[in-house]
Amino acid sequence: MTAEQYLGQLKGMQRLIAMKRREAKMWREMALGSGVGYDGDRVQASASQDRMAEAIAKAVDYERSAEALTWQLINLQHDVIVKLDDMRTTDYGILLSDYYVHDMTIGDIAKEWNFSYRHVQRMKRDALKEFSEKYGDCL
Numbered sequence: 782m783t784a785e786q787y788l789g790q791l792k793g794m795q796r797l798i799a800m801k802r803r804e805a806k807m808w809r810e811m812a813l814g815s816g817v818g819y820d821g822d823r824v825q826a827s828a829s830q831d832r833m834a835e836a837i838a839k840a841v842d843y844e845r846s847a848e849a850l851t852w853q854l855i856n857l858q859h860d861v862i863v864k865l866d867d868m869r870t871t872d873y874g875i876l877l878s879d880y881y882v883h884d885m886t887i888g889d890i891a892k893e894w895n896f897s898y899r900h901v902q903r904m905k906r907d908a909l910k911e912f913s914e915k916y917g918d919c920l
Contacts, residue, residue, distance in 0.1 A: 784913035788861060788881040794854045795884055798847050805843035812836035858882055864916055873908035880905060 812833050861882060865874035879885045879893075891901045 784909045784916070787916075788877060788909075788912070790857060791854065791861060791881045792884060794850055794857065798850045798854065801843045801847035801850065805840045805847065808836045808840035808843060812840060864912070868908075868911060868915065870908070870911060873904065873911055876901070876904055877908050877912065 862878065865878050865882075868874040868877075876890060879890050880887070885893075887898060887901050887905065890896075891898045894901065896904075
């Protein structure tokens with residue numbers, strides 16, 4: 782596994798957690814909306830309470846999955862942060878932390894650091910190279 786793939790796991794897990802939370806929210810909303818409907822003078826009961834129970838069960842499954850992934854992400858972030866703190870070039874560790882751990886874009890980092898976009902790209906490339914040289918056997 783390359784340094785970029787190793788660190789990229791953080792972004793992938795963050796996106797997966799967000800997706801699972803969106804799915805859980807959707808299923809919760811479906812469960813809340815599948816009760817009794819009011820249509821003018823008539824009250825319509827739900828066709829089946831099974832749909833509500835199924836929607837609740839799916840929401841809970843997605844929430845549990847997101848929670849388990851969150852704990853995995855926390856553990857991986859801890860390992861990554863320890864490694865980034867131990868890099869020779871402090872700015873490289875900070876840059877990789879901003880990009881992978883804090884999910885900032887190259888553009889965001891360039892603005893914050895008052896560097897050009899291309900300069901931050903070069904720094905990221907060099908930082909990944911240093912990270913790979915230091916931890917390549919551990920990835």
